[in-house]
Amino acid sequence: MAFSTVQRTSPAWNLPNILTYGRVLAVPVLAGCLLSTDAFWMRWLALGIFVAAGISDFFDGYLARAWHQQSSLGRMLDPIADKLLVAATLMVLVADRTIAAWSLWAAIVILCREILVSGLREFLAELNVSVPVTKVAKYKTTLQLIAVGFLIAGPAGDVVLPGTTIIGLTLLWISALLTLYTGWDYMKAGIKHVVE
DSSP, rough: OOOHHHHHHHHOGGHHHHHHHHHHHHEEEHHHTSSSSSSHHHHHHHHHHHHHHHHHHHHHHHHHHHTTTOOOHHHHHHHHHHHHHHHHHHHHHHHHHSSOHHHHHHHHHHHHHHHHHHHHHOOOOOOEEEEEEOOHHHHHHHHHHHHHHHHHHHHHHHHTTHHHHHHHHHHHHHHHHHHHHHHHHHHHHHHHHOOO
């Protein structure tokens, strides 16, 4: 009885939301690992943290639906946690020059799209207009996460699987192209409301 009361009065501390908080807290830890001087082993630790964060992203949504613990806080924080994880990791990978030269444009496209779509969603939410996530957007997110995973492994991964960094950069470009496509889709869906 006490447990159900806590669940009703404090949805902020249900398990799905705790998993989301963990994903946010993983961001500085992951960045610290990538910026460490012991690059080889810390890269693998960073990859482990990133994979765990990705798995928690699946489970927080799944458990929230299965246990009927969806909340406004969770709906708001979940995409923020995802964007923080990807954006911060991309910035650190740029800083350590895993992503460099022309590939910087792929990272810039991804970051700009995320900011634009977040702003559009916030504007449309005030008008009570929802913009559903498309299947292509879900594929884009999955591909983006795989690309970032390869790039986190980076030079350490090249020792085990030659070409790891190249695979990551190639997938990053493909996800950047999908990012442009899905971003345009969202803009088309929201532009009439923006004009009004």
